[in-house]
Amino acid sequence: MTIPPMTSTMMPVKIPGVNHLTEYGFIEGTTGTAKSTLTIPGIINTQYQAHFVNVVNYGDNEVKLYKKETIGTCESYTEHHLNPEQIRTLQNDCFTASEEIPEHLTDLLQRSSTYLIEDQRQQLSRLLSQYQNVFSRTDDDMERTELVTHRINTGNAIPFRQRSKRMPLEIRWKNQSQPDVGQRNH
Incomplete structure (x- = not known):
């Protein structure tokens, strides 16, 4: 997943051994990574199937995080007066x-x-x-791709685009009514 510079994003994470944790877990980011990211600490419900963590890129360049890369730790969290609605609201508001x-x-x-x-x-x-x-953003980029780039050497001439010539309807109808030369019986 790529995180643009100076932004934060909620990203899905996998927590190995989540079934050994209590109902709630405390997420904390790891230190010592060379990347300019920060995992925001927080409490998550470990009983949910999907877990999301807020990651901030505070650097000037985009950062790419790869699958199975360690971005933090999760420890069991227990508190006697923990209000479950606050945790669910936090998760729903953030993601x-x-x-x-x-x-x-x-x-x-x-x-x-x-x-x-x-x-x-x-x-x-x-x-x-x-x-x-994969999806087009506007009607203008339908049936277009940025995967292929090519250059045509025009020397010193300035390149220009020329519209394709369309055949007038009259000539098109004449051509459709006449059979091809290869199909005629001789």
């Missing part, structure tokens, strides 16, 4: 699927998640954000 995906895909997410449960909706939003470059 919504529509915030994670780009603006041009929010309509697609809403239309696609009509009959999905919340876990399926979060999985769909993760897929949409992971493959966001």
Whole structure:
């Protein structure tokens, strides 16, 4: 996952051995990484299937975090007067699927998640954000790609674009009514 400079993002994480923790866990970022990221400490419900952590990139360059890279630790957390609603509210306020995906895909997410449960909706939003470059942002970039780049050597001449010539309707109809030369019986 790539984090742009001077931004924070809620990213999904896997916690190994989560079944050995109590109902709540305390997330804390690790120190000593060369990357300019900071994992915001917080309390999570370990009983949920999906876990999300707030990661901040405070540097001037984008940072790429790879799968299975350690970004923090999670320890069991118990408190006698812990209010579960506060934790759920914190998680719901920090992460919504529509915030994670780009603006041009929010309509697609809403239309696609009509009959999905919340876990399926979060999985769909993760897929949409992971493959966001596949979808066109506007009508102008439909059927276009940035994968192929090429240059045509024009020497000192200035390159220009020329529209393709369209055949007038009259000539097109004549050509359609006449059979091809290869199909004629001789």
